[in-house]
Amino acid sequence: MFDFLEGYDVLGAFWTTVQLTLLSAVGSLVLGTLLAAMRVSPVPLMRGFGAAYVNIVRNIPLTVIIVFTSLGLSNIFGVALGAADDFDTKFFRLAVLGLSAYTATFVCEALRSGINTVPVGQAEAARALGLSFTQVLTLIVLPQAFRTVIGPLTNVLIALTKNTTVAAAIGVAEAALLMKEMIENEAQLLLIATIFALGFVVLTLPTGLLLGWLGKRLAVKR
Amino acid sequence: MTEVSVAKESVAATDDLVVLKDVNKHFGALHVLQDIDLTIARGEVVVVIGPSGSGKSTLCRTINRLETIDSGSITIDGKPLPAEGKGLARLRADVGMVFQSFNLFAHKTVLENVVLGQVKVRKADKAKAEEKARALLDRVGVGTQADKYPAQLSGGQQQRVAIARALAMDPKVMLFDEPTSALDPEMINEVLEVMQQLARDGMTMIVVTHEMGFARSAANRVVFMADGRIVEEATPDQFFSNPRSDRAKDFLSKILHH
Numbered sequence: 001m002f003d004f005l006e007g008y009d010v011l012g013a014f015w016t017t018v019q020l021t022l023l024s025a026v027g028s029l030v031l032g033t034l035l036a037a038m039r040v041s042p043v044p045l046m047r048g049f050g051a052a053y054v055n056i057v058r059n060i061p062l063t064v065i066i067v068f069t070s071l072g073l074s075n076i077f078g079v080a081l082g083a084a085d086d087f088d089t090k091f092f093r094l095a096v097l098g099l100s101a102y103t104a105t106f107v108c109e110a111l112r113s114g115i116n117t118v119p120v121g122q123a124e125a126a127r128a129l130g131l132s133f134t135q136v137l138t139l140i141v142l143p144q145a146f147r148t149v150i151g152p153l154t155n156v157l158i159a160l161t162k163n164t165t166v167a168a169a170i171g172v173a174e175a176a177l178l179m180k181e182m183i184e185n186e187a188q189l190l191l192i193a194t195i196f197a198l199g200f201v202v203l204t205l206p207t208g209l210l211l212g213w214l215g216k217r218l219a220v221k222r
Numbered sequence: 223m224t225e226v227s228v229a230k231e232s233v234a235a236t237d238d239l240v241v242l243k244d245v246n247k248h249f250g251a252l253h254v255l256q257d258i259d260l261t262i263a264r265g266e267v268v269v270v271i272g273p274s275g276s277g278k279s280t281l282c283r284t285i286n287r288l289e290t291i292d293s294g295s296i297t298i299d300g301k302p303l304p305a306e307g308k309g310l311a312r313l314r315a316d317v318g319m320v321f322q323s324f325n326l327f328a329h330k331t332v333l334e335n336v337v338l339g340q341v342k343v344r345k346a347d348k349a350k351a352e353e354k355a356r357a358l359l360d361r362v363g364v365g366t367q368a369d370k371y372p373a374q375l376s377g378g379q380q381q382r383v384a385i386a387r388a389l390a391m392d393p394k395v396m397l398f399d400e401p402t403s404a405l406d407p408e409m410i411n412e413v414l415e416v417m418q419q420l421a422r423d424g425m426t427m428i429v430v431t432h433e434m435g436f437a438r439s440a441a442n443r444v445v446f447m448a449d450g451r452i453v454e455e456a457t458p459d460q461f462f463s464n465p466r467s468d469r470a471k472d473f474l475s476k477i478l479h480h
Binding site for chain 1: 286308312313315316317319326327338339342371373387
């Protein structure tokens with residue numbers, strides 16, 4: 001029944017999906033945190049930049065962004081991300097860049113809603129001690145904000161896991177690309193689709209459960 | 223003894239620590255501080271009282287620039303209050319503040335709350351900072367709670383930790399913004415006792431409060447505010463037994479007749 005699987009590296013394809021997800025998660029977390037810091041900063045220019053970035057990037061379809069990294073950044077501007085000769089690595093890295101840039105907007109907004117749940121007195125007390133803006137943010141406000149938005153960030157991470165399939169558009173050999181190839185070559189549409197659907201559930205379901213548990217454990221008591 | 227206290231008074235008379243001149247502030251159409259002139263000498267304990275909405279909390283918060291002012295000047299230890307930035311952060315480190323709602327850092331233990339400022343602002347050695355923090359926590363009577371989180375403490379305990387946190391910075395002056403207003407009645411005294419001890423130790427204090435008992439026993443001077451103005455300044459004895467302004471008489475008649 002599962003003969004058609006022979007000759008296909010399904011696990012390898014999902015491993016690429018996992019790598020895309022993890023690297024983009026780290027990238028978007030860093031960029032999203034910076035954007036959130038900008039959006040709450042006292043400098044109007046920073047606030048303006050943060051707001052503009054979020055509102056532009058989150059409203060562009062991910063496919064357009066991913067294709068732009070390939071056709072635009074790579075082909076027109078010659079951005080190769082240190083892998084000009086190795087096409088697979090280059091497009092993998094471009095996909096991580098695109099996914100990070102896009103997902104960062106959602107991380108930023110989740111985090112900003114978390115910042116709004118931290119009572120203003122926390123920041124006031126920190127400022128009254130003589131901490132700088134950056135210290136207030138990194139030592140007092142963000143640690144509390146992160147703990148309250150583990151739930152929303154889990155949603156973003158699950159969406160990101162599934163969004164990595166868009167990387168197939170620029171030929172990154174992740175799960176969705178292999179699925180398309182298999183569906184074209186084998187006469188097993190339902191079975192193949194089910195296998196890949198289950199594969200994603202296996203990735204995302206434990207993530208959700210684990211982070212849900214973590215969110216409860218780390219909740220700040222007031 | 224007499225000599226010492228005379229010496230102290232003469233120093234205090236010439237040594238102005240906090241000076242507010244012609245301070246004005248608006249919240250929209252509300253003129254919340256109107257031509258405030260107030261001088262606090264080193265070692266002096268000034269209690270600010272007045273009805274709700276009279277601007278006394280705002281006054282307290284302008285002194286470390288948690289509220290900006292529209293006009294006038296505020297100087298602390300001879301230096302004008304700097305604008306936002308490093309200078310302001312340095313000044314705030316020298317001005318301790320205790321809030322009505324305690325505002326202990328909820329994700330840090332009691333000990334970490336008292337250590338944080340010393341290490342991150344004063345760049346103190348961590349072990350020394352902890353030692354000092356424990357000593358201060360003992361001094362305010364919550365030494366045994368050092369490893370708990372703020373939410374596990376009673377209001378009175380939290381407020382005493384907040385006082386220890388402010389003291390850890392070795393401030394030149396302490397601001398108290400209604401420190402007992404959010405406390406259950408039975409916890410008010412434990413906080414007031416710590417504050418009284420602090421006053422006896424010679425700390426310069428500006429205290430916004432409704433605790434008339436504290437004003438009588440610990441204050442050098444009472445400042446009565448109403449509608450954004452300083453209506454009356456007097457020693458506690460004069461103020462409570464013989465208020466000059468009608469507004470103060472009216473206020474006292476409403477709170478002291480129980």
